[in-house]
Ligand SMILES: Cc1cc2nc3c(=O)[nH]c(=O)nc-3n(C[C@H](O)[C@H](O)[C@H](O)COP(=O)(O)OP(=O)(O)OC[C@H]3O[C@@H](n4cnc5c(N)ncnc54)[C@H](O)[C@@H]3O)c2cc1C
């Protein structure tokens with residue numbers, strides 16, 4: 001039977017919810033599904049992975065049970081080593097910060113085709129669907145080669161569990177997953193007894209020698225990783241833009257840096273991430289990591305709330321795949337009004353604090 | 366040092382894309398230099414100024430029209446350029462091989478700059494393939510760069526403001542992200558000067574690129590339009606806020 005490898009992304013010790021949509025996509029291959037985890041004891045997530053259709057879990061770690069320190073070269077080498085050991089020629093990973101480092105490095109090394117930000121895969125035809133021309137078109141790309149690599153756009157493909165009975169399957173639909181960074185906490189009991197033993201967990205140890213890179217695949221040395229300071233004034237929300245179910249963004253209409261606090265307060269009540277237009281970033285009000293658009297993050301939350309953002313074609317390129325778009329703008333003629341689902345023609349400084357108040361009341365009852 | 370910068374000729378981000386045939390677009394729209402590649406050129410030119418005896422060469426694989434993008438790179442300070450002429454765009458597997466062959470036949474690269482991604486294909490991979498072809502290490506989404514002797518130190522932004530600080534030996538491939546620098550509009554004298562700079566043209570077919578049996582090909586292109594019917598939320602500010610909360614709860618089911 002053919003095998004498909006899936007690189008499971010773990011963030012802060014927890015499995016990212018976007019992984020489940022990716023596994024659902026991988027099931028279309030009708031092959032044996034191998035989940036790769038690095039530096040992670042899969043026992044905790046074994047049941048959940050099984051519920052979504054994973055057959056085997058490969059626990060990758062360094063010799064002597066050491067953690068494999070983050071380094072894109074050694075991590076991609078380790079994944080390739082595992083693909084090789086289990087004779088896997090199809091690999092999926094999320095198109096996230098880590099996926100963008102690992103997949104193209106592996107693709108380059110294997111001289112294999114790779115399509116990033118896939119929103120659908122047809123394994124029979126060996127095609128993947130992805131956006132081209134900044135979200136203005138959807139391209140179907142045919143991949144030819146010995147090994148096929150796919151980067152999956154996070155949060156677009158709905159997760160549909162398989163190995164549960166119908167009742168519990170409903171309870172597990174992606175809607176019941178509260179926040180993307182959180183896990184599905186209560187996994188329903190399954191009647192399938194094999195779930196107790198499945199999926200098989202296979203430890204896979206990478207020799208330290210092997211990690212010392214040589215020749216063609218030369219190393220790059222990681223000196224340190226700088227985390228954004230959570231206490232810094234640049235930190236408007238604790239929710240990552242790419243993982244967020246709700247994003248509330250501000251544009252030039254915010255008028256200054258201090259006013260972003262209004263969005264930040266609202267985001268806290270909503271459990272949302274805070275984004276920005278390039279105008280707000282270029283004015284120096286907020287860091288570039290918050291920019292949504294053509295030359296910023298490309299996001300697809302369930303709800304995108306744009307406050308004081310005109311809706312330029314470049315901003316749209318980064319958020320048009322959002323499920324619901326809500327615009328708050330004083331100008332009825334702003335482009336975003338014609339391109340959204342709901343709009344409020346009102347001063348954002350009036351409506352946003354009220355929304356915060358209303359939500360906080362809901363949260364406290 | 367020989368500094369090479371890969372620049373791609375892409376449709377203007379504000380242009381309307383019209384699909385022609387099954388898998389291509391109507392090319393009668395403005396094309397220009399890929400925005401991330403502007404950061405790459407800017408950094409290359411800045412580096413050249415800090416080094417003795419170095420040259421910045423812009424390289425592009427594209428159609429005749431791509432001369433315009435190379436001209437822009439030279440207006441921004443690249444000394445000369447190379448155009449690998451093709452009839453139609455190639456996938457990144459072939460593009461990287463061609464860029465490598467052209468650069469190799471031109472000189473010995475110290476650093477190859479690219480953009481972090483092209484805004485039309487968003488392949489996010491050409492730089493890694495160039496690195497592999499040369500056997501050079503690669504750093505992606507570089508937002509800070511410094512050089513000391515034969516080592517470079519870069520900050521590579523991974524996600525949500527997380528930055529990995531890497532040290533790479535020369536020669537290497539660095540993919541520029543936004544935040545690395547601020548490209549400036551060329552001055553009139555720079556524009557005039559760029560007109561006299563040389564573009565070396567190489568026919569793709571003379572490079573002898575063998576197809577390895579691995580490829581990516583766009584077989585179909587469809588416009589992406591998500592139909593939305595904008596509905597106004599009316600009422601006093603408080604009523605509107607309450608209605609919005611209700612929509613978030615009942616329809617979007619996010620709160
Ligand atoms: C190559 C290229 C790449 C680009 N990439 C990006 C990108 O990634 N992301 C991006 O966002 N832009 C990008 N841009 C810039 C883009 O073209 C626009 O300039 C930018 O998006 C405008 O930001 P804005 O909507 O916040 O500002 P404006 O266009 O100035 O709009 C401000 C809006 O706020 C409204 N407003 C003002 N006050 C209030 C108030 N009190 N209450 C409610 N509404 C109010 C106004 O009516 C107006 O609609 C790019 C441009 C280029 C050329």
Ligand SMILES: Nc1ncnc2c1ncn2[C@@H]1O[C@H](COP(=O)(O)O)[C@@H](O)[C@H]1O
Nearest residue numbers: 371372426479480482483488489490491
């Ligand atoms: N046809 C091309 N000519 C020159 N450089 C290119 C070409 N295609 C891609 N590149 C470079 O590779 C980077 C990444 O492109 P991509 O892999 O398409 O996202 C771009 O920013 C360019 O610097």
